[in-house]
Amino acid sequence: MLSFDVVIVGAGAAGLFCAGIAGQRGLRVLLLDHAEKVAEKIRISGGGRCNFTNRDVGPANFLSQNPNFCRSALARYGSAEFIGLVQRHGIAFHEKHRGQLFCDGSAEQIIRLLLDECDAGGVQRWQPCSVQAVRHGGDGFELDTDRGTVRAPRLVVATGGLPVPKIGATDWGLRLARQFGHGIVEPRPALVPLTFDPAPWTPFAALAGLSLEVVIETGAGKERGRFVEDLLFTHRGLSGPAVLQISSFWRPGQALRVALAPADLAAQLLAAKATSRRHLGNELAALLPARLAETWLQLQQLPADRPLAEAKDRDLARLADSLQRWQLVPTGTEGWRKAEVMAGGVDTRELGSQDLQSRRVPGLHFIGEVVDVTGWLGGYNFQWAWASAAACARALAPAPVSG
Numbered sequence: 001m002l003s004f005d006v007v008i009v010g011a012g013a014a015g016l017f018c019a020g021i022a023g024q025r026g027l028r029v030l031l032l033d034h035a036e037k038v039a040e041k042i043r044i045s046g047g048g049r050c051n052f053t054n055r056d057v058g059p060a061n062f063l064s065q066n067p068n069f070c071r072s073a074l075a076r077y078g079s080a081e082f083i084g085l086v087q088r089h090g091i092a093f094h095e096k097h098r099g100q101l102f103c104d105g106s107a108e109q110i111i112r113l114l115l116d117e118c119d120a121g122g123v124q125r126w127q128p129c130s131v132q133a134v135r136h137g138g139d140g141f142e143l144d145t146d147r148g149t150v151r152a153p154r155l156v157v158a159t160g161g162l163p164v165p166k167i168g169a170t171d172w173g174l175r176l177a178r179q180f181g182h183g184i185v186e187p188r189p190a191l192v193p194l195t196f197d198p199a200p201w202t203p204f205a206a207l208a209g210l211s212l213e214v215v216i217e218t219g220a221g222k223e224r225g226r227f228v229e230d231l232l233f234t235h236r237g238l239s240g241p242a243v244l245q246i247s248s249f250w251r252p253g254q255a256l257r258v259a260l261a262p263a264d265l266a267a268q269l270l271a272a273k274a275t276s277r278r279h280l281g282n283e284l285a286a287l288l289p290a291r292l293a294e295t296w297l298q299l300q301q302l303p304a305d306r307p308l309a310e311a312k313d314r315d316l317a318r319l320a321d322s323l324q325r326w327q328l329v330p331t332g333t334e335g336w337r338k339a340e341v342m343a344g345g346v347d348t349r350e351l352g353s354q355d356l357q358s359r360r361v362p363g364l365h366f367i368g369e370v371v372d373v374t375g376w377l378g379g380y381n382f383q384w385a386w387a388s389a390a391a392c393a394r395a396l397a398p399a400p401v402s403g
């Protein structure tokens, strides 16, 4: 039977990164993945350019039942460290929006970086290779795999979340966690478009393709989410960064509160009323995207072709209010097929925050998206993959004391 110091299951962002560090620190590492190709999610991320981190990362950019859990790993492996690694590998990158860093070339460069780091650590990679069973005994773990049984005192689970099953996502890590008595925070699709019943959505479906900056909110208290980002109308509902962000906070039955217009819209309309000779429709279209203005006047049953000067003040106030305080309850989400990330996962209250190790089963670690730590849109999920992987790898193989 083959023996290793550590077996890592899942060769995605977290698994590859952990394997490279642990290997370079002298451990004999086996990294296995059931998919033909490693890191498919990196390949498709960021529109093929991989938003590999964010310049500004902190615990406030993450959701979890245990919000402080991510603090230690993020503090000990920050985005500056990963940016340094990207630079050492000669990968050119640029900042797109609010600290979000993307490769100039292709996401493949990040995969190459991770594979080179694994090679530098002498990591053994098996893929495609599935694991049929895991046993834990006195001297560690035994895994029955497609290529025979392997043994190691340490097992790292890096099998990611449930989104995009067609490129290899499975619930293996969650099932393994349950097998060893770990609690699971109910997984749900996050960073995902939201959908509505077709009949009530019909008037808005005409806006499909329209994108505009909004303020979007949902929930209350600690569960409240609020973002100022672009919202995109689609045929089935709402998407765009604003909606992907808020979807991570949204719970079935909850309303979204959306400001589609600036806070002073009523004042602007009333001021224009005193001087303008234009029709209401034209005036509103000067302040908002024309298609939105047209649809909203229809919804509010206000004639677009009546002179603004003839409009009643209270109708203008009602119109502005309906645009600033649009409330709507989504019916659901586009689900795992379209989600970018899984909210929920292995409950962190039974893991060590410094080493990502199980408090129930010594030697068992969970890293990356399989853990109940979910980042906002903007490179935060990869930063969690890097940070949790680094914390785990450094705990597996503490650096030798020099001198």
Ligand code: FDA
Pocket: 009, 010, 011, 012, 013, 014, 015, 032, 033, 034, 035, 038, 039, 040, 041, 042, 044, 045, 046, 047, 050, 051, 052, 053, 129, 130, 131, 158, 159, 160, 161, 163, 164, 167, 168, 169, 170, 171, 172, 173, 339, 340, 341, 367, 368, 369, 370, 378, 379, 380, 381, 382, 383, 385
């Ligand atoms: P990851 O999913 O990367 O890896 C898990 C690995 O485990 C896979 O290789 C899989 O094949 C393997 N596996 C699963 N089940 C297994 C089993 N039973 N046996 C063996 N192996 C198994 N984030 C970000 O920060 N910036 C971005 O630009 C994007 N963009 C983006 C776009 C799209 C379309 C998606 C779906 C997601 C993103 N993300 C993102 C999220 C990001 O991709 C994600 O959070 C990380 O890849 C998570 O890293 P992990 O290593 O935890 O899982």
